[in-house]
Amino acid sequence: DSARLSSWQQQQLQKSILGSQLSQDQQAVDQAFQCGICLSEYTDPRALPCLHTFCASCIKGLKADYNNSLTCPMCRRRHYIADPASLPKNFYLDQLREASGGGKSPARVHSCAECSNKPVAFCDCCSGALCLRHLNSHSNSLLSDCKTVLDEADALIRAGKQAQERSSNSLKLELDSLKNQASMADATLARLSDIIAERRQLIANQAVSLAKRLQRQSQFSASRLAELSLACRHLMEATEQEDLRTAKGQRDSLRQLLIASKLESQRPKLPTSLDINLDALNVLEGQLKAATAVEMTNIGEELDFTPPASLAEMLVDTPPNSQPHSLLNVNAVNSQPASAAEVPLPPATTSTPRALPCDFRPVDLAIASHLPAPLWCHPVLGIAAGSEAPTSSTAVSDVAVASASTIAAVNHNEAVDSWQIMPRPVLACISDSGELHFLDGAGRQLARLALPGVKASRLCECPYRGALVLADAVSGSVRLWLPPSDSASSNSELGDCSASASIWQPRGLGSSGATIYVASPGAVHLLDAVTMATRATIRRPFKSADAVAAWPDGGFAVSDCAEGLVHLFSGPQSCQHLGSFACQDASFIEVGILSSASRRRNQAAFAQQRRSARQLFASRSRRHSVIGVDVDSEADDAEGPPRELTAGADAKGGAPGQVNCPLGLRFDAVSGCLYVCDFYNYRLQIFAV
Structure with a gap:
């Protein structure tokens, strides 16, 4: 094929394959690829900030002063360079050298690749110098x-x-x-x-x-x-x-x-x-009525129905699955006969309140009437669940309790030293050490629990779950305490506290239906009693929420000690602010609805004071007094100050009717009595309202 090509075509093909001939300015091109310091071909060319290029080894060989400054040999500019390897590489110069034949030219090659004649061109394919003959x-x-x-x-x-x-x-x-x-x-x-x-x-x-x-x-x-x-x-x-x-x-x-x-x-x-x-005749009549109530209770157990203590108490509104029994008649609902040490307390009067001494300083309490039955209690071994009484002393373990001698000194009564069925209702109290105490209506201690990792500071009952609500001061959370279960899946004899909700500094607790109310600084949280999830949060109109209490119909009250007001709200669905009234230093509050039986017992007082059934009670710790407020009248701006249930404001003391730093309080709607924690007097006081 090459033989058939013309001479002119062969010359053009040779020029395109082998490259251009030597030019007159070849020496100028060769000088462009020489370093200005070593006058040799560039090896790893590096560019100074002034854009002059030298070999990396030549730049490294330049003498630097104390602050790593170099002087360019071309323009005499000073540059501060810590390491020559950090200088940028002159890729443009490398590309020019490769485009011109790898930096090689016939001027630098002395002989042809095939013979010793002087080369006239380079081959781009094999990079070899060729003479005119070859x-x-x-x-x-x-x-x-x-x-x-x-x-x-x-x-x-x-x-x-x-x-x-x-x-x-x-x-x-x-x-x-x-x-x-x-x-x-x-x-x-x-x-x-x-x-x-x-x-x-x-x-x-x-x-x-x-x-x-x-x-x-x-x-x-x-x-x-x-x-x-x-x-x-x-x-x-x-x-x-x-x-x-x-x-x-x-x-x-x-x-x-x-x-x-x-x-x-x-x-x-x-x-x-x-x-x-x-008087003896009246006592005889009361004994006959008590015997009749016991007989009716036995008949109700056979019919799987618990009748109320009297016909008047049947008119009291109670939540589903509830049994409205009073602590003052606790033995009337027990299946076991009452002994001499278990005589129930008579109803207290306003002039002579009753006192229940304790071996601890009570902080808050709850009237637990909806705990699941049967529960067995022991003052040393704690609480156990089951249809039969525990037969071994190790049935309940790891319970931190007081010694038997200390418990025997409570109220100077005979201490319970064996397993017995926990009565319903029962007083549940928390002490200043965060322990949970269970007392009967006579003030005797039935059980004392120290829950691991929990220090209770506030307490109330959740009838919807049949549990107690605790405010944990250690973790800053609200927990549900469920009694021990007799099922095989239960792994704790102290009860279950796993259901909880994180609330910052819970200060007050209340419960109504399936809602738990928690007062914390600046807000009131409404929790679901089943999932412990927050339903709603109320942040106005109060500055600080120090205590909260709820009526059975869902309405609730919030105490604001910063402004000296008590705010009233509607149910948990709307949470509408209904009004407020002045109440100074109400660190703990409690609300209640007086039953028809209680109103008939105090008919004269109701007629004289024109009181309504909706009541609010507040313990003022700084003033050492407990007051009662007619909520309906106060909400309508009625005349008349709140009535004192204690001896009076700033009447600190240990006599009957006097308190020393009252804290938590709970109202028993069946008996119409108010239970108050008398902190420094180591007792609970009962006032008839």
Whole structure:
């Protein structure tokens, strides 16, 4: 092929393959690739900040002064360089040198690569110098090599086309197979969708029928329960009427005997058994009523229904599954007979409040009437759950309690030294050390628990969960204390405190229905009693929320000691601010609704003071007093200051009616009594309101 080319075409091909001839300015090009310091070809060229380029080794050999400053040999500028290796490399110079044949020129090559003649050109393919004689032969060899390469490239292209055709055919077959599989999958999915729709409709029909069945059963159960309640009520009324007729007959006969004894006063005195008075008759009538209540309780246990202590208390509104028994009549609801040390306390009066001495300083308390039953309590071993009493002294372990001698000195009564069923209701108190104490209506300590890692500072009962709500001063959280369970899955004999919510510095607790109210600095949090999640947070209109209390209907009150006000709110759904009234230093507050029985017992006081059923009580620790406020009257700006339940403001002392730093307080709506923690007097005081 090269022989058939013209001479002019051969010359043009030689110029394009082998490069240009030597030019007259070749020496100037060679000088451009020489270092200005070593006058040799650049090795690792580096550019100074002034853009003059030198070898890296030459820059390193320059002498630097004390502050690493160098002087450029070209422009005499001073540069501060810590390390020559950090200088940028002159890539532009390298590219120029490669474009010009790797920095080689015929001026620097002395002989041809084939002979010793002077070279006239360089080959770009083999980078060799050639003389004029070997230039044509070298070009012919390159042309033959190019033809061989072109033939091989054509063969490779043909082979690639054949392979591409084979792969395209296989891909078409695979695509057809995938389309068939996709159509089959669509058909299967359609059948599954139809089956799922049929099953869903069947489940919906079954759910509707089951709901109707459950509704019928619940209606039948409700009607049956109403019938049983009505029958029990009629039975109680008939029994009470019969007992009253019997008591009246005995009282009339005794009065006749008394009249006869007075007419015969000049005769010798009758025996002592006949020397009675009207007070003795009243005591006899009370004993007959107590016996009737015990008998009615036994009848209610047989019918799986717990009747109230009297017909008047049946009018008191109670939450579902609650038993409105008073602590002052705690033995009337126990299945075991009361002993001499378990005589219930008589109702307190406003003039002579009762006191329950303690071996600890009480901080807060709760009237626990909704704890699950049965629970067994022991003053040394703590609390256990089960249908039968624990038979071993190690049934409950790791309980930090006081010694038996210390417990025996409480209230100077006989200490309980064996397992017994915990009465309902029971007084749950927390001490200044954060321990949980359980007391009965007579002030005897039933159990004392020190929960691991928990230091309780506030306490209230959550009837919805049948648990106690504790404010933990260690972790700054609100915890639910659930009594020990008798199931096999229970792993703690101290109770369960795992359900908790993080609240910053909880200061007050309250509960109503399924809502737990927590007062913290500047806010009131409403928690769900089931999940312990925050339902709502109220931050206005008070500056600091120091205490909170809730009525059974969901309304609640918040004490703001910073402004000396008590704010009233509606239920947890709307949380509407209803108003406020002045109440200074109310560090603890409690609210309650007086029952109809309590109102009848204090009918004279109600008629004289024109009081309503909604009450609010506050313990003022700095003033050493406890006050009661008629909420309805105060909310309407009625005249008259709050009434003092204690001896008076700043009347600190240990006498009956006096308190020394009162703290937590709880109201018993059944008995109409208020229980107050008398901190420095080591006792609980009971006031009749």
